[in-house]
Amino acid sequence: GAVVSQHPSRVICKSGTSVKIECRSLDFQATTMFWYRQFPKKSLMLMATSNEGSKATYEQGVEKDKFLINHASLTLSTLTVTSAHPEDSSFYICSARANSRSVRDSPLHFGNGTRLTVT
Amino acid sequence: RKEVEQDPGPFNVPEGATVAFNCTYSNSASQSFFWYRQDCRKEPKLLMSVYSSGNEDGRFTAQLNRASQYISLLIRDSKLSDSATYLCVVTPGYSSASKIIFGSGTRLSIRP
Numbered sequence: 464g465a466v467v468s469q470h471p472s473r474v475i476c477k478s479g480t481s482v483k484i485e486c487r488s489l490d491f492q493a494t495t496m497f498w499y500r501q502f503p504k505k506s507l508m509l510m511a512t513s514n515e516g517s518k519a520t521y522e523q524g525v526e527k528d529k530f531l532i533n534h535a536s537l538t539l540s541t542l543t544v545t546s547a548h549p550e551d552s553s554f555y556i557c558s559a560r561a562n563s564r565s566v567r568d569s570p571l572h573f574g575n576g577t578r579l580t581v582t
Numbered sequence: 583r584k585e586v587e588q589d590p591g592p593f594n595v596p597e598g599a600t601v602a603f604n605c606t607y608s609n610s611a612s613q614s615f616f617w618y619r620q621d622c623r624k625e626p627k628l629l630m631s632v633y634s635s636g637n638e639d640g641r642f643t644a645q646l647n648r649a650s651q652y653i654s655l656l657i658r659d660s661k662l663s664d665s666a667t668y669l670c671v672v673t674p675g676y677s678s679a680s681k682i683i684f685g686s687g688t689r690l691s692i693r694p
Binding site: 469497505506507509512554556558570571572573574575576578 | 616618623624625626627628631669671681682684685686687
């Protein structure tokens with residue numbers, strides 16, 4: 464079964480509105496979660512690293528005021544696309560891995576993604 | 583040079599064939615390696631971890647070559663259901679907070 468739950472799976476919104484996407488780790492705690500976006504037939508692009516209790520780390524070229532990230536608990540991170548525009552339409556995927564001393568012991572698990580369409 | 587590079591493919595092979603593809607990485611200090619599979623319009627799913635000694639899971643074999651800085655995935659007796667994009671994942675550090683670097687993926691298409 465899914466270990467990372469992402470909601471909603473699909474959203475259509477009007478230009479100028481904001482959309483919040485939730486990412487939950489279901490049976491483990493995750494100090495760190497990752498947010499990606501993916502355009503059709505393209506690779507995953509890391510947008511930001513979400514850190515529980517502190518500010519997210521954004522990748523170069525990603526506007527922090529545009530993509531607001533909140534990681535208020537060890538099992539929940541949210542991504543809010545503010546004032547969405549048609550060019551924000553994409554597939555957004557979150558991922559998380561259990562807190563562990565070793566990366567090898569805790570591979571990355573993905574949410575099922577959110578397909579955002581801005582009209 | 584990209585941190586993680588994969589041949590984008592597509593690899594188009596007949597059912598039952600053996601197919602292999604590699605993924606090269608530039609950071610010699612990379613510590614953890616994985617293969618993920620992504621179906622069209624779906625999220626990536628972990629296929630297997632890649633260990634220094636190599637590992638096998640059924641028809642799938644993954645190997646790591648640290649000297650040449652690449653990992654490989656071999657699929658034997660390929661099935662139609664193996665058609666997907668295979669993503670190579672490399673993590674530079676040991677910590678669970680370490681950045682994860684994805685390859686752009688190799689598209690595999692199995693034909694009947």
